[in-house]
Amino acid sequence: MSPLDQKILQHFPGLVVRKDLTKGLKQNAVVPTYVLEYLLGQHCATDDNEVIKAGLESVQKILAKHYVHRNQAQLVKSTIKEKGRHKVIDKLTVELNDKGGFYEAEFTNLGLKKVPVSDDFVRRYPKLLVGGIWCITDVTYEVAEDPKASPWQIDTLKPIQVASVDYDQFLTARAQFTTEEWMDVLMQSMGFNPEMFGRRAKMLTLIRLIPYCERNYNLLELGPKGTGKSHIYAEFSPHGMLISGSEVTAPKLFVSNSSGKIGLVGYWDCVCFDEFAGKDKKVDKALVDIMKNYMANRTFSRGIEQLTAEASMVFMGNTKKSVAYMLKHSHFFEPLPDKYIDSAFLDRIHAYNPGWEVAPIRHDLFTNGYGFVVDFIAEVLKHLRTEDFTGAYKQHFEVASEVSTRDQTGFEKTFSGLMKILFPDGKCTPVETEELLAFSMESRRRVREHILRIDDTFKRHDFIYRPLSGGAPVTVLTPEEIQYPTFAGQRTQQAVNGEPGPEVHEDIPPAAEPSPATPTTAVADEPQPGHVVIPENTKGWSYRRLFAKHLTGARSITICDPYVRMFFQARNLMEFLQMVHDLVPEGDEVTVHLRTQSDPDSCVKQAENLDQIADSFAGSRIAFTWEDDPSPNFHARNITTDTGWKITIDRGMDIFQRYETGPFSLAQAMQEARLTRGAEITYFKV
Known part of the structure; x- marks a missing residue:
């Protein structure tokens, strides 16, 4: 084990798991990562190889015996009938039977429908009503006297999740790690080998966690295929929902006016739209308008009633053009469906994560080290949604430019999210604060600069901050502006060439050619x-x-x-x-x-x-x-x-x-x- 692995085990006993075990089990069981790691955390949270081996065998037996494969559903039903009772691992979704006034469950893999479920379970786990939850469930079979009644019954139901998190203990343990060590712990918890990532690459990966810990955070990431953009939203947390961008409807996402049923934003911390880009996608313009209002004000309407929700929005999609091409000929929003290339909608995006900077997923990028059971860190991130670090930078820096309210909200929410992830106790040095502030402003600047390319009614301004301790103001530019100043625009060219104005955050290579194309x-x-x-x-x-x-x-x-x-x-x-x-x-x-x-x-x-x-x-x-x-x-x-x-x-x-x-x-x-x-x-x- 590496020194970092030993340190994780020392300070977070029982809450970590070796990530290669998850990867090995994942190949044989089509269940989310947090389901596997819940089981591994109960049986394999140790550095004793013999215990790990025995625990791994136990988990494999549990999955073999209780996990329901779709093609074995009839066999499992027969087992329940013959034994009278059997424990299954499956995803349950619950609906209200309007006429009967009771709730009915549907088992995704087992195929059972209209199975009565206790009101108490629904009150305790409301996400059963939207999207469903993976559970360990005792299912019984008994032929009822009433032929209309279901012979299937749910005796016990337990969501696969960590029972509780001692947040104060978490903060105490976090204090034992340096910033670099903590970044590596989080990278390993996400399944990646931190040795294969530079510091900026780690930041680009960790920003994907912000929607889990920051309320109503709107993140866009476009990049090449195969960079693992949606991995975090599909596997990392039971509080996130991954859906296809072309499949969502207004009733599914917000509220059904006919039934009054609240949609996904009312139950999930994070809703991710996968495969969001694509000119051929059919888009409901009314949905775009509802999303604009929700992303700006956290509200949506059901008739005349205004409702609020806290779900963050994440938009993931693929790009086919190079960065230089988009800078020269169009803009970074070009891959999106036309109805979403709306300056009012795009202005609600708090950060644009440059997916083209993320390396394609390869075997050597994954870790064999220890990381948090993902459900544990998911619960910590959920708790952090109640914290607010948006103004934490103001004790060391001030924003020196006249940025718009939306720009300031954008980079402050990104800054707050990164603070929660890396410095949950709020303690960081001025140098570390500056790093997060500059990265946050860069992420929002990318949004602003490319809105200007599609809507010239927006006001141009720079993103500048000034240290309160003295020193020159710093202009934050995106790496692509620095790398391709000719394509990025004359204003950027003047700034990086050192003409009168504030100091630039990055250096433009004076001894290199203007662009790789020449x-x-x-x-x-x-x-x-x-x-x-x-x-x-x-x-x-x-x-x-x-x-x-x-x-x-x-x-x-x-x-x-x-x-x-x-x-x-x-x-x-x-x-x-x-x-x-x-x-x-x-x-x-x-x-x-x-x-x-x-x-x-x-x-x-x-x-x-x-x-x-x-x-x-x-x-x-x-x-x-x-x-x-x-x-x-x-x-x-x-x-x-x-x-x-x-x-x-x-x-x-x-x-x-x-x-x-x-x-x-x-x-x-x-x-x-x-x-x-x-x-x-x-x-x-x-």
Whole structure:
């Protein structure tokens, strides 16, 4: 176990589970994650392998014996009849029989309908009435004298959920973890391996939890397929409902005027619309109007009566166009159905999460470590809905620009949600507060900037905050504005070029070409001293973009990097040398020498890899050599040329996150398609 796993078990005994156990069971049982982890938490919440093994067998037996598969429904019914009683795990939905004045349950997999259910169960678990709940239920069978009566009866009913949460104890345990450790705990609880995510990537993932802990929070996330956008809303909490965006109706979502039955927003903390994007989706304009009112005021009407609800709205959909294309030709709302591309509706979105920055789901992204039983953290997040941290940043910062009320509400609700998730006790440093505030303002700015592209009646303004302790005001820009200033607009171009105005939150690379689309022009320019900041989780970067101008014309290049040891680091070196090879005119030759260090655990393989690289370039335009430098103070990473340039790189050439490989992987074939790790590069003449 990792030190973090040991710490989780120490401070949250009985409330954690090894996440790979859930994944293993999930392959054989079509039940939500919180159902499996409820059972695993009762039998496998330990680090004792023997106990885990025995507990896993118990859970498998329980599922095998009591979970109802649709194709075995008749067999289970026969078992209940023969035994008179049998415990089943199934999803129950309850409806009121208007004429009889009693409630009737329907078993999703078992197929039983109109089974009488006690009023007491319905009062205790009202979500039975909307969407249904997974339960462990004792079902009995007895032929009744009245032929119209159901022979099936529900004797006991227990929702699969944590019985209670000691919130004060939770806060005490949370205080034992650093911020970085706590982010990793939450990532593991969501099923992800935190080592595979940078800090920004973790923030982009954790923002998906805000709808569970913030009332009436409206989140939009559009991105490529396969990034796990809807995973959190389908599996993470019994308080969330995932529905298809094209299947929802006004009565189902809000209220049926004919029956008076309250819809999903009245019973669930979070309603997620999956597959929300798509021009071919049929959309009811009346539903859009009702949603606009609800998202702004938390109210909807039943006739002349106004009703309120607290459910957050999440909209998830796929994009097919690149970020640069949407910036140049349209806007980030372009994939949505036309009736939802309504500035009044979009202005109610509190945050736009850039799904294109999220890596596609791969096997190595999942964790084998310990995380919370998801139902426990779901109950904690539900409790946090009663807290309010919207103004917590005001003791350190003030908003220095004239933002609209909706903009301020948007980023303050995002800030409040992130505070609840990461700092539920409200205690964080000014630096941590600034990180959350800047991220929250960026998430809302993305909404505002692209509303301006479809409705010029909205007022333009910047998102600026100022430290109360002194210092220059900071303008928050989105990463895509910084990366593609030409496409983002002249106003952004002026801000990032340092013209009169407040300080910019991010740096635009002065030594790189304006965009990946124009590398030839950029290489032709004279190289200049400068500093480049590569934002984390962005695309469009390559070795050619970063180094070509400063390496063109060199006949001798020296690379100093003590960490060219692992296979992926050798692969990075190979791609760098390929780029240099392309810069060398036919008939010329460039010598490239690498100074690195070996690792006792990998030195043999390291030498093999580097020797293979040297052999592969033999007879080409590159003469590659390398040496193992044992100097104890060898830490700096840089590139020097015989033309007088020195390029310092804080990460060396390791600027890309891991990506999916294979013969049809665009990321493998083209560096610009890879997500970056945060890095800084400085160019200067020696």
